[in-house]
Amino acid sequence: MTTTASLATSGTREIQFREAVNECLRQEMALDDSVIIMGEEIAGGAGREDQGVVDAWGGPFRTTVGLIQEFGRDRVLDTPLSEAAFIGAAIGASSTGLRAVAELMFIDFIGVCMDQLVNNAAKMRYMFGGQVKVPFTMMTRIGAGFGAAAQHSESYYSIFSHFPGLKGVVPSDAYTAKGLLAAAIRDDDPVVFFEHKGLYGEKGPVPEESYVLPIGKARTVRAGTDITLVGISKMTWVCTAAAEELAKSGIDAEVIDLLSVSPIDYDHVIDSVKRTHRLVVVDEDTPICSLAGDICSRVAEEAFDYLDAPPSRVTAPHTPVPYSRVLENNYVPNEARVISTVEKLFNR
Amino acid sequence: MEMDRDTLLKLYKTMITIRNFEERGIPETGQRRMSASVHSSAGQEAVATGVCSQLTDEDYMGSTHRGHGHCIAKGVEPRVMMAELFGRATGSNKGKGGSMHIADMSKGMLGTNGVVGASIPLAVGAALTSKVKKLGRVAVAFFGDGGANQGILHESMNLASIWKLPVVFVCENNGYAMSTPAEYALSTAQVSDRAAGYDMPGLHIDGMDVFAVCDAAGEAVARARAGDGPSLLEFETYRYYGHTVFDDPLTYRSKEEEDHWRARDPIQHFRNTVLPLGDITAEELDQMDQEAVDMMEEAVKFADESPLPEEIELYDDVYVSYPAAELKRGTNMGI
Structure with missing residues (x-):
């Protein structure tokens, strides 16, 4: 593991943005048992227990493919369509010893779970006088250009600049996606990770080894x-x-x-x-x-x-x-x- | 439930500590013009006391805006709570939270919460931590009859049920959400009826009877701890005062109704039940009453003598790490 990344690393090869996200999740979950991931269709088919715990989809954009096979149903959780509850639960889990990653399928759905982000994740540490850390990561998607219309295409990252207590990162390629997602998961504050749908297929050089990029640096x-x-x-x-x-x-x-x-x-x-x-x-x-x-x-x-x-x-x-x-x-x-x-x- | 003498005395002590905290702390907070948003749980002591008596320090609990009783019953020190109400640096939250955000993570107390229903999924998440890390801990989610109508409760009960999480959902039905009667706002006769929709036990219990509370909570906590999943308990109770100290409850309820409930006072009920058994004397309980009065005297003194937060603490604990200058960039704050 390194904390700085260099594209000159011998293990660097060209992979897609979506593969970089997936590789990061795998590496972070392997490195730290307290990392769990939950969301809608993370595995898909609820992990198809009858067929030996395998995924059906591995995420709506296949960023979480293979995770349930590798880490099991305790750490890879398909959720019902209850964003407020599972994002709230991920925040509760993150304030009691886990590093929970929750995926909000599209940022357009933020309205149904905003209270948990704004009134709990962002404020607990401050309101409680510093007693708690909330190492929570919300992965979500932004971006227009796919004929998905007004409720699946918005890019609401700026509202997350507005709320004290939250951090937010907007990777632009496979390399920054892997390094910033690792940074988000390891960060002791709540971080929102924005994946642009138009970048998933883009390939770029990415080191094989795990690395983090600093949050807050252009x-x-x-x-x-x-x-x-x-x-x-x-x-x-x-x-x-x-x-x-x-x-x-x-x-x-x-x-x-x-x-x-x-x-x-x-x-x-x-x-x-x-x-x-x-x-x-x-x-x-x-x-x-x-x-x-x-x-x-x-x-x-x-x-x-x-x-x-x-x-x-x-x-x-x-x-x-x-x-x-x-x-x-x-x-x-x-x-x-x-x-x-x-x-x-x-x-x- | 069979109880030994120490257990009984502990229940009594918790209830009178809560009562005295509410009766003393809230007017004192008002006199210091610290906050208008302080909610008394006087009248509801048996629920907090009975439920939390079934928990360990390691178990988790999420609370509400009317949460002083929950905090005391979970082991938070009254004097640091008083200091928090007075906005002092020695408060449970260093004066950053006040009445509606009292937390003590060392006691599994995940915070009172100013948004109705908002602490419910936090308790569910704490239960998930317990399950994933195999800690054997249980999480209690307190809410009121008002919170019973928040969507987050329904999503949370469903999630806890399908994942078989060790959660006990506890509704304190005190009859009113601010001034709106529960019987108007609830589609079912009882909140506990809704448990059926989430395939969990739902019980409706007298919340003025601490022994009945202990029994029901004991069973639900044992069920959760055994890995058999969540339960929903609804306790019928009453708040003696208004929503906050500033509203007159007689604008929406009758004196007769208040008298009816005060006649069922949980502390008096305890005395009426326990004293005839002869093992505990009235003098002992009177002595404990005096100790609770003295404890609040000391708590008020401690809070009054405690320092206020330094102005610079405004910027503390927003994040674990963040560029400090960015918290005030461009604000011309002067501190």
Whole structure:
């Protein structure tokens, strides 16, 4: 086990985002007996006991495949459709000696279990005067673009920036998925882990061995001198694609992958903006009271004198996610919108 | 249930400690203008006392906004509770929680809870810990007739039942959710009727009779500990005061009704039952009454003399680890 990760590690090979999530869960459960996982369809078929405890689905997106075979029904629990109860129970278990991981199938379902996250997980340690740790991880899914309409496509990560007591991470590739999930599970605070549905099939280099990435640290994925683009989750790759295009017209964009929605690595963004003097945040969540808005305002407050243009953002519109593809295609921020926003800041 | 002298005296002591805490602590908190959100459990002592008498320190319990009695019965010290009500650094929660969040993890006390029904799944989760780690512990989830109508209770009972978790669901039906009568708000005649929907035993018991409470709780706890799954116990009881100290209960219930229940006072019921047996004398109990009065005097003194939290403690214990500067970035707090 290492606490830092290097892609130069000999065991590095290309695997999918979903495989990285699965590998992390396996490794963390093997390392620590107190790690359990529960949720809807985690095994599927309730572990098919009659056939010797095997999974039917291994998760709706196959991120938990094989876990029940390896770790058994005591530690891999299919739940009924009772998000409030099983997420509440996972929080109760995490405050009494387990490290429970619970999966909320889609972030859109957060309404039915929000009380347990906000009033218990986030506040117990504070309200109880520091008596308790809540090492709870909630895995959930975000992202539009799949014709799943308004109740299976939202990207509500910014509300988790808002609540003191919670942390949140937004991996953008297989490497960050594995390292941030391990960090979330080992963290002594409640952490929400956001998987973007559009990243599951993406392959990238991932060390075989277990490693953790720090929660609360952004990374620079493209160095540049003229403008800072901040991406969140899959939007990081919209930013890099836009940056390649902008380079053709002489604009050298730096791209930051935010990776964490709480803590937010404002300093990493501000240090970059102090060099580039311009900022665009690209956020798939809706725009009002958003992460994008917050980062822009923080940069305006703390780096005003360095700015050559208003801090700006490219986000989803203030609408639910639509169903028809012609509508949905316009909903998600894309390269063209990023490029035109950047060009305006350069008066082009 | 056969009880020896020590057990009986312990039950009595717990009940009068709760009564005295409520009768003394709540007005004292009011006088110090600390909080309007303090809920008295006076009248309900037999339920907390009887249920918790069947638990060990290692067993878990999740409580409600009306939870002082549960805390005392589970072994939390009255003086640290009093200090918590007064917002002192020596309080059970360092002055960060107050009446509605008193917790003592060393006693398996998973917190009183200000959101009705919200502690129920925490108890279920604690029972899951016990099962997965094979600890042999039981978890009690307290709620009221108001909490009985929260969806989270129903999901939690179903989950505990299918996983056969060692949970005892305990409804203290005191007749009112704030001012709304239970008989108006409940679709079934009794909360315990709902146990059938979750394939667990459901019992309706006199909650003013501490011996009946002990019997029922003893059986349910034994069943849970044996791995036979959860139970639902409904205790019929009464709160002597309003929802909080500020509302007048006579706006929604009658003096006659209050008198009827006060005539069934659980502490008096204990005396009426035990004294004729001759083993315990009235003088002994009177002496214990005085000790409870003295204990609260000492608790108030301890709380009053305790320091207030330092201003800087505002930022403590939000997280186990988080960049400290981010808790106040941009707020111009000055501390």
